Amino acid sequence: MNFYVLTLFPEMIEQGLNTSIIGRALEKGLLSLKTVDIRNFSENKHNRVDDYPYGGGAGMVMAPGPVYRAHQYVEELIRNEKNTAEFTGGINITGHEDINDSNTLKTNTKKTRVIYLTPQGRVFNQTMAEEFAKDEDLIFLCGHYEGIDERILEMIVTDYVSIGDYVLTGGELPSMVMIDAIARLVPGVLNNDVSAEFESFQDNLLEYPQYTRPEVFMERSVPEILLSGHHAKIEEWRKQQSILRTANTRPDLLEKAVLTSKEKKFLHD
Ligand code: SAM
Numbered sequence: 001m002n003f004y005v006l007t008l009f010p011e012m013i014e015q016g017l018n019t020s021i022i023g024r025a026l027e028k029g030l031l032s033l034k035t036v037d038i039r040n041f042s043e044n045k046h047n048r049v050d051d052y053p054y055g056g057g058a059g060m061v062m063a064p065g066p067v068y069r070a071h072q073y074v075e076e077l078i079r080n081e082k083n084t085a086e087f088t089g090g091i092n093i094t095g096h097e098d099i100n101d102s103n104t105l106k107t108n109t110k111k112t113r114v115i116y117l118t119p120q121g122r123v124f125n126q127t128m129a130e131e132f133a134k135d136e137d138l139i140f141l142c143g144h145y146e147g148i149d150e151r152i153l154e155m156i157v158t159d160y161v162s163i164g165d166y167v168l169t170g171g172e173l174p175s176m177v178m179i180d181a182i183a184r185l186v187p188g189v190l191n192n193d194v195s196a197e198f199e200s201f202q203d204n205l206l207e208y209p210q211y212t213r214p215e216v217f218m219e220r221s222v223p224e225i226l227l228s229g230h231h232a233k234i235e236e237w238r239k240q241q242s243i244l245r246t247a248n249t250r251p252d253l254l255e256k257a258v259l260t261s262k263e264k265k266f267l268h269d
Contacts, residue, residue, distance in 0.1 A: 001032075002136060002138070004078070005142065007142040007171070007172055010035035013033070018091055021190065022183050030187075030189055031186060033091045034077070061145060062144060062147065062149065067149075068156070071152075112137045113135055113139065114158050115132070115138060115158070115160075115175075117161060119162045119165070121162040122159075122160065123165070124164075124177070140178065142171030142172050142174075143171045144169070144170040161178065198238075203257060204246070204254065204256040204258075208238040208239070225237045243257075243266070
C-alpha cells in the first residue's frame with residue numbers, strides 16, 4: 001500500500017513513521033511512504049505558501065496554487081509508478097524537480113482518494129480505517145495555520161477526516177495517526193497470529209485486560225483463570241471482561257454490540 005502526504009513539514013512525518021512496526025513494513029516494501037513538500041510548489045520568490053484571509057481575521061490561510069500543483073505532481077507520480085511498476089516501498093522525499101519527466105505515460109486515469117485532515121471532518125474510527133485500507137494508494141493533505149483555501153479543497157478532496165473534537169496546529173499528527181491505523185491492517189504488517197486476534201472495536205467491544213510475567217507483581221496476581229489452561233473458560237472470561245469494560249467506559253459502543261442472552265444476564269447481574 002502506498003501513502004503520499006502533502007505537507008509543509010515532511011520531516012515530521014518521516015521521523016514519526018519510520019520506526020517500529022511501520023518502519024519495518026516500509027523497509028520490507030509492504031508499505032511505501034512519500035512525503036511531498038508543498039513549499040516546493042510555491043511560485044513566490046520567498047517560497048511563501050500562505051496569505052492573509054479575505055474578509056479579515058486572525059491567522060494565515062494556505063494558498064490554493066501550491067496545493068494544486070503539489071497534488072498534480074502526486075497524481076502524476078502515481079500514474080508513473082503504476083505504469084513503470086517500480087514501486088519498491090520505503091520512504092521517499094519528493095520535490096517538483098522531476099515533475100516534467102517525459103517518461104510519463106497517462107493511461108491510468110483512476111483518481112486517488114485525497115484525505116484532508118480537518119477538525120471539521122468525519123471523526124476517524126476503526127471502520128473508516130478498514131475502508132481506507134482497501135485502497136492501493138492514498139493521498140493525505142495536511143493543513144496548517146488557519147487551514148487551506150476552500151476552492152482547492154472543493155477541487156481535489158474526496159474525504160474530510162478529523163481525529164477528534166479538538167484543534168491541533170497542523171494535519172501532520174492526524175495523518176500519522178491515520179496512516180498507522182490503516183497500515184497495520186495491510187496483510188503482513190503485523191504478524192499473522194496477532195492480526196487474527198480480537199482487538200478493541202471488533203464487534204463493538206473493547207479488548208479484555210492483558211497480563212504478562214511476573215505472575216505476582218507488587219502483591220497483585222494475574223487472574224487465576226488465565227493460568228488454568230482451560231481455553232473455553234479463558235475465552236468466556238475474556239468476553240465478559242470486554243463487555244464490562246465497554247459498559248464502563250464506552251456504553252455508546254455497547255449499545256451496538258450483539259450479546260447472547262447469557263452475556264446480557266451476566267451484564268445485568
Ligand atoms: N481554522 C480551522 C478550524 O477552525 O476548523 C482549524 C485549523 S488548524 C489550526 C490547522 C490544521 O490542522 C487544519 O487545517 C488541519 O489540517 C489540522 N487539524 C487540526 N485539528 C485537527 C483534527 N482534530 N483532526 C484533523 N486535522 C486537524
